[in-house]
Amino acid sequence: xxxxxxxxxxxxxxxxxxxxxxxxxxxxxxxxxxxxxxxxxxxxxxxxxxxxxxxxxxxxxxxxxxxxxxxxxxxxxxxxxxxxxxxxxxxxxxxxxxxxxxxxxxxxxxxxxxxxxx
Numbered sequence: 757x758x759x760x761x762x763x764x765x766x767x768x769x770x771x772x773x774x775x776x777x778x779x780x781x782x783x784x785x786x787x788x789x790x791x792x793x794x795x796x797x798x799x800x801x802x803x804x805x806x807x808x809x810x811x812x813x814x815x816x817x818x819x820x821x822x823x824x825x826x827x828x829x830x831x832x833x834x835x836x837x838x839x840x841x842x843x844x845x846x847x848x849x850x851x852x853x854x855x856x857x858x859x860x861x862x863x864x865x866x867x868x869x870x871x872x873x874x
Contacts, residue, residue: 775835779867783820809865
């Protein structure tokens with residue numbers, strides 16, 4: 757195996773682990789959430805269509821349903837984006853009750869429910 761393959765394998769493993777650390781919703785939980793009005797009510801929309809987070813959520817569902825061996829480099833790039841977004845967003849937690857907050861709804865679009873018990 758070439759050295760670059762080993763480095764990529766290590767990068768993919770780290771990405772896989774970090775992604776599954778921050779995404780705490782199952783594919784079915786996320787699909788159900790993405791169908792809700794609350795899910796569609798948050799996030800930045802370019803051109804008035806689907807929000808970035810909502811689109812991301814659909815990609816996350818695809819990743820969660822896929823076999824690890826079937827994931828593409830684009831999937832891994834998206835997984836890294838999800839990890840970065842989620843960590844940044846968690847660091848901006850608002851004070852007070854977050855149960856029905858746009859902050860929580862946005863995170864859920866990215867596959868992380870901050871009030872979900874593990």
